[in-house]
Amino acid sequence: MAKINFEEKLTKFSDHWSPRVVAEMNDYQFKLVKLKGEFVWHNHVDTDEVFIVVKGSMGIEMEHETIMLGEGEMYVVAKGVMHRPFAEEECHVMLVEPQGVVNTGELEGDLTAENDVWV
Secondary structure, eight states, X not given: OOOOOHHXXXXXXXXXXXXXXXXXXXXXXXXXXXXXXXXXXBOOTTOOEEEEEEESOEXXXXXXXXXXXXXXOEEEEOTTOOEEXXXXXXXXXXXXXXXXXXXXXXXXXXXXXXXXXXX
């Protein structure tokens, strides 16, 4: 296993809302993603989802609250909780989640990304 440089990996793609796998540990994947604009409301029935802000700022809207995150901050969305990430300006985020998790949860639409794409 070679060391991983987030900045270098983030230069290899430009599309938003399409997570790229950079590493695996046991059954979990570490994914980098670029966010801009609003995502879709969704949930993940079987797993929590971790958002770690690498660069920029973002929000996670939920039914009764909105969590704002800046660089170096993280938040865990509990499994089953409906949420909608958003970022006014491009934001770089690391996601930590089990292998096979689809970015839009049970929903399928224009923002559903191909799974297990490595960078």
